[in-house]
Amino acid sequence: MNSLKDKTVIVTGGGRGIGATTCKLLATEGANVIITCxxxxxxxxxxDDILSKSGSAKYISHDVxxxxxxxxxxxxxxxxxxxxxxxxxxxxxxxxxxxxxxxHESFKSLINTSLDGCFLGLKYGTEAIRKHGEGGxxxxxxxxxxxxxxxxxxxxxxxxxxxxxxxxxxxxxxxxEKIRVNSIHPGLVDAYTDEEFKKNYPDxxxxxxxxxxxxxxxxxxxxxxxxxxxxxxRFLVSDESVFMTGAEITIDGGLVAQ
Amino acid sequence: xxxxxxxxxxxxxxxxxxxxxETALKLSAEGALLTVTGRNEEEGKKTVDIVxxxxxECIYIKHDVSSEKNWNEVIQxxxxxxxxxxxxxxxxxxxxxxxxxxxxxxxxxxxxxxxxDGTWLGMKLCLDKMNDGGAIVNVSSLMGQMGLPEGAxxxxxxxxxxxxxxxVALEAAKRxxxxxxxxxxxxxxSMVGGGEGGDENLKNFFIQETPIRMVGLxxxxxxxxLFLCTSDYITGADINVDGxxxxxxxxxxxxx
Numbered sequence: 001m002n003s004l005k006d007k008t009v010i011v012t013g014g015g016r017g018i019g020a021t022t023c024k025l026l027a028t029e030g031a032n033v034i035i036t037c038x039x040x041x042x043x044x045x046x047x048d049d050i051l052s053k054s055g056s057a058k059y060i061s062h063d064v065x066x067x068x069x070x071x072x073x074x075x076x077x078x079x080x081x082x083x084x085x086x087x088x089x090x091x092x093x094x095x096x097x098x099x100x101x102x103x104h105e106s107f108k109s110l111i112n113t114s115l116d117g118c119f120l121g122l123k124y125g126t127e128a129i130r131k132h133g134e135g136g137x138x139x140x141x142x143x144x145x146x147x148x149x150x151x152x153x154x155x156x157x158x159x160x161x162x163x164x165x166x167x168x169x170x171x172x173x174x175x176x177e178k179i180r181v182n183s184i185h186p187g188l189v190d191a192y193t194d195e196e197f198k199k200n201y202p203d204x205x206x207x208x209x210x211x212x213x214x215x216x217x218x219x220x221x222x223x224x225x226x227x228x229x230x231x232x233x234r235f236l237v238s239d240e241s242v243f244m245t246g247a248e249i250t251i252d253g254g255l256v257a258q
Numbered sequence: 259x260x261x262x263x264x265x266x267x268x269x270x271x272x273x274x275x276x277x278x279x280e281t282a283l284k285l286s287a288e289g290a291l292l293t294v295t296g297r298n299e300e301e302g303k304k305t306v307d308i309v310x311x312x313x314x315e316c317i318y319i320k321h322d323v324s325s326e327k328n329w330n331e332v333i334q335x336x337x338x339x340x341x342x343x344x345x346x347x348x349x350x351x352x353x354x355x356x357x358x359x360x361x362x363x364x365x366x367x368x369x370x371x372x373x374x375d376g377t378w379l380g381m382k383l384c385l386d387k388m389n390d391g392g393a394i395v396n397v398s399s400l401m402g403q404m405g406l407p408e409g410a411x412x413x414x415x416x417x418x419x420x421x422x423x424x425x426v427a428l429e430a431a432k433r434x435x436x437x438x439x440x441x442x443x444x445x446x447x448s449m450v451g452g453g454e455g456g457d458e459n460l461k462n463f464f465i466q467e468t469p470i471r472m473v474g475l476x477x478x479x480x481x482x483x484l485f486l487c488t489s490d491y492i493t494g495a496d497i498n499v500d501g502x503x504x505x506x507x508x509x510x511x512x513x514x
Contacts, residue, residue, distance in 0.1 A: 172469050172505055175470040175471060219428050219494070220431050220491065220493065221431075228490055232489065240484075243472065243474040243499055243501050244498070244499050244500075245469060245470050246500075246505025247497055248497070249497055250492065250494075253491050254431050256494070257427050258424075258494070
């Protein structure tokens with residue numbers, strides 16, 4: 001499979017969950033994959049996995065909320081590969097708290113990672129793609145929470161709603177340069193084990209129970225898989241979606257159709 | 259490339275140069291066995307010849323999508339040839355614009371008959387015969403999401419397609435059959451005055467009005483249709499293939 005041959009793709013939050021699955025899939029499709037995340041151990045582990053299967057990958061340490069960190073990722077990528085074709089802005093944070101319980105600091109922290117991180121990815125990704133002038137694909141990871149409200153998810157809804165329209169604004173502005181910007185809207189996705197989730201989001205463990213109860217509300221009666229989201233990302237990175245920009249791909253087993 | 263090897267697909271409106279024929283070639287190249295349908299027998303047979311010349315399997319069945327009798331013939335013919343059905347691509351459609359004051363009720367009913375009844379009949383009659391885990395892709399339109407001056411009939415019919423797609427997705431979910439709608443923007447085919455030998459001025463107008471500065475081609479739709487056939491967790495969704503036209507919301511204000 002060579003649908004991404006010779007494309008260089010940066011995947012943020014590539015050390016675990018959907019990001020890690022995406023890195024592996026893109027590599028099997030022939031892409032040079034830049035895995036970025038804050039936890040070196042995880043990033044190196046995904047890099048090793050891809051290299052062991054004769055894929056092309058490199059881990060670069062990255063805090064998506066910092067401009068200088070983005071500049072460093074672009075600079076380091078271009079030392080290894082000749083050009084950048086695509087940025088997958090997958091990194092994001094999580095919060096499951098009522099509006100009363102959610103501190104302003106927690107709210108701002110989530111917006112900073114999930115929305116500001118996407119803005120910086122769009123800004124610096126565009127700058128990098130412009131260097132070769134042949135266009136590219138920028139993908140912003142949003143959520144079904146950009147389409148519906150949900151209890152205890154005010155910060156996520158605000159961030160993901162912002163991400164959805166950021167993608168459309170980017171599509172309008174960057175279309176003439178053939179830089180495509182699309183958003184992906186997963187519903188519940190089985191990206192982490194309960195233990196991994198508790199470790200990463202100790203303030204939001206109530207949501208594990210909520211998620212278990214929510215599966216009955218999904219028309220497909222199951223969560224999605226990281227593989228299924230990764231395939232949508234592959235499609236949007238590839239030239240199979242060359243006329244798609246400003247579009248939303250919802251991957252939710254029918255959750256928001258009802 | 260065998261992403262859908264030996265899966266059986268019905269594609270309506272596949273009898274001319276356009277989305278239907280290109281989709282036939284795409285799905286065939288990925289290993290699918292095809293029934294292509296449409297009203298023009300000569301062009302339908304041409305689609306069959308092209309698919310077969312590239313090593314695919316394909317039959318043509320004459321089909322007016324607004325006829326329940328024809329749909330039964332298409333489904334029976336497909337089962338007789340291949341034994342089952344995995345994918346239905348409701349691509350056949352009609353497009354014209356006319357001021358509402360000059361549109362007769364018969365005109366309105368006619369476009370609804372092809373675009374709404376045709377899609378509804380296809381879903382109604384195919385679902386029971388389809389394999390679990392299959393997919394229906396309804397080719398709706400950007401105009402199912404926004405207004406177009408002089409396009410009330412077309413917009414109404416495509417809005418209905420998008421809307422009923424979600425209902426049927428919920429009904430079909432228990433069998434893991436996915437039902438989704440695509441919203442093409444301007445795809446440069448004869449339906450919009452384009453295709454080979456189309457009006458270059460019109461084409462340039464569309465290009466300038468589209469953020470990505472190009473018109474869509476049938477192959478772009480074919481790629482999106484293949485994606486929806488193979489995406490196991492996407493259902494009840496509507497996906498734009500429009501070069502950013504809906505995102506910038508300008509199409510309605512420039513048309514007419």
